[in-house]
Amino acid sequence: MIKNxxxxxxxxxxxxxxxxxxxLWKYFAIPILISVLVAIVIVIIAxxxxxxxxxxxxxxxxxxxxxxxxEVISTFLSGLIIVAIGLILxxxxxxxxxxPFMSPVSEKIENHLxxxxxxxxxxxxxxxxxRGIRINIRNLFKELLFTILILLLxxxxxxxxxxxxxxxxxxxxxxxxxxxxxxxxxxxxxKESIEFVRKxxxxxxxxxxxxxxxxxxxxxxxxxxxxxxxxAASTQTIKEIQAKxxxx
Numbered sequence: 065m066i067k068n069x070x071x072x073x074x075x076x077x078x079x080x081x082x083x084x085x086x087x088l089w090k091y092f093a094i095p096i097l098i099s100v101l102v103a104i105v106i107v108i109i110a111x112x113x114x115x116x117x118x119x120x121x122x123x124x125x126x127x128x129x130x131x132x133x134x135e136v137i138s139t140f141l142s143g144l145i146i147v148a149i150g151l152i153l154x155x156x157x158x159x160x161x162x163x164p165f166m167s168p169v170s171e172k173i174e175n176h177l178x179x180x181x182x183x184x185x186x187x188x189x190x191x192x193x194x195r196g197i198r199i200n201i202r203n204l205f206k207e208l209l210f211t212i213l214i215l216l217l218x219x220x221x222x223x224x225x226x227x228x229x230x231x232x233x234x235x236x237x238x239x240x241x242x243x244x245x246x247x248x249x250x251x252x253x254x255k256e257s258i259e260f261v262r263k264x265x266x267x268x269x270x271x272x273x274x275x276x277x278x279x280x281x282x283x284x285x286x287x288x289x290x291x292x293x294x295x296a297a298s299t300q301t302i303k304e305i306q307a308k309x310x311x312x
Contacts, residue, residue, distance in 0.1 A: 069266045082176075088169055095158070096291070098161050106153065149208075155200075156203060167246050199245050199254070200242060236270075241272075244268055275289055
């Protein structure tokens with residue numbers, strides 16, 4: 065598991081140079097635009113709702129003493145919760161809508177690494193989009209469920225200390241899952257792809273950890289997160305698919 069997590073992280077080291085070598089930047093134009101627009105919308109909603117929700121929570125405090133302080137704290141905390149939920153929604157919305165644009169990128173990387181002699185499924189733009197939406201809706205609900213459970217566990221002494229680590233791993237897993245599926249959709253059907261990622265969850269987590277950390281970088285993170293994470297996921301997923309084929 066740890067070995068595969070490290071593989072998923074190390075795959076990023078050659079991503080930038082591979083994108084430049086294969087002249088893939090032009091394919092990322094629309095996905096980057098989608099990424100930026102979705103991020104802007106989520107940030108605006110977060111700022112708008114945090115004030116309203118914070119004010120509502122502050123109304124619970126019936127005493128004049130400390131009321132302003134309580135309202136500031138409640139506004140800040142509500143903002144954090146909204147941003148956290150927004151981050152989850154951001155990942156899956158962007159990944160779903162970017163699927164038809166990322167699949168050709170993944171295919172070009174595979175042709176570069178394996179040549180054009182390998183066989184794979186041919187899918188249309190609409191099929192890629194539908195699959196991307198289907199995968200990400202599934203992952204969205206599962207991630208929200210696990211996130212709620214982990215947040216509930218965070219109130220338990222001792223176990224609660226691990227909640228932040230668990231939240232990062234869950235977020236990373238589903239981010240990596242989405243990035244890997246751009247390659248998997250050419251080789252496996254829906255259920256087969258889910259099983260493949262389960263068996264290689266370390267790779268998904270490793271890829272997703274860098275994905276999440278990149279989003280913490282203002283502006284640049286939102287722009288570069290898809291190109292680098294998809295390229296890293298594609299190279300490592302292709303290697304695993306090839307190893308699986310050779311072992312048969």
